[in-house]
Amino acid sequence: DIQMTQSPSSLSAFVGDRVTITCRASHSIITYLHWYQQKPGKAPKLLISAASSLYNGVPSRFSGSGSGTEFTLTISSLQPEDFATYFCQQTYSTPFTFGPGTKVESK
Amino acid sequence: QVQLQESGPGLVRPSQTLSLSCTVSGGALNSGDYYWSWIRQSPGKGLEWIAYVYYSGTSYYNPSLKSRLSMSVDTSTNQFSLRLSSVTAADTAVYYCARADGSSYFRFDSWGQGSLVTVSS
Numbered sequence: 001d002i003q004m005t006q007s008p009s010s011l012s013a014f015v016g017d018r019v020t021i022t023c024r025a026s027h028s029i030i031t032y033l034h035w036y037q038q039k040p041g042k043a044p045k046l047l048i049s050a051a052s053s054l055y056n057g058v059p060s061r062f063s064g065s066g067s068g069t070e071f072t073l074t075i076s077s078l079q080p081e082d083f084a085t086y087f088c089q090q091t092y093s094t095p096f097t098f099g100p101g102t103k104v105e106s107k
Numbered sequence: 108q109v110q111l112q113e114s115g116p117g118l119v120r121p122s123q124t125l126s127l128s129c130t131v132s133g134g135a136l137n138s139g140d141y142y143w144s145w146i147r148q149s150p151g152k153g154l155e156w157i158a159y160v161y162y163s164g165t166s167y168y169n170p171s172l173k174s175r176l177s178m179s180v181d182t183s184t185n186q187f188s189l190r191l192s193s194v195t196a197a198d199t200a201v202y203y204c205a206r207a208d209g210s211s212y213f214r215f216d217s218w219g220q221g222s223l224v225t226v227s228s
Contacts, residue, residue: 043218091213
């Protein structure tokens with residue numbers, strides 16, 4: 001199985017801050033990497049697909065980059081509605097696997 | 108816009124079989140290159156992908172659960188289902204059904220709201 005790690009596991013930030021989350025894969029996954037946002041009690045929502053493609057309706061302050069084994073999710077200017085947990089996922093090979101998540105909290 | 112909704116019992120006894128269904132609305136289950144999936148989330152293990160099924164019935168199971176898993180699809184009712192046998196407390200989780208787009212890197216673009224299943228006597 002491909003193992004996914006994320007750093008940091010949590011972070012505190014102010015509204016307006018630039019936030020960067022890193023995801024690493026144990027083997028190359030090319031760009032079969034997706035980012036999801038999850039709020040308490042809700043299902044994950046797709047933000048970024050194929051490492052860098054912004055999904056329909058997702059604000060442009062979200063961006064993704066990377067390929068191979070290292071990827072980043074960036075929120076250019078954190079908004080109040082962005083406080084949530086963010087997960088990366090690889091779909092390069094089955095079983096599909098998720099990172100453990102990064103919780104973004106208000107400072 | 109497609110919507111997914113899980114249904115099934117919220118409480119299952121240990122050693123019994125967990126059964127969940129997912130109803131797809133707003134689109135036919137057999138249209139497009141979609142793989143209908145189950146994912147679960149528990150505090151101890153995070154998000155875990157369980158399995159997917161194609162409308163033809165072709166399925167792929169997570170090897171960690173394969174010996175206890177069965178998935179099926181019913182295009183006449185636009186539903187797909189999950190059966191997990193011999194459950195233990197470790198199977199307690201929120202179970203999500205979701206759609207994976209096979210034409211777009213298998214991204215999971217639509218999710219159900221989730222169904223909490225507790226395994227307890």
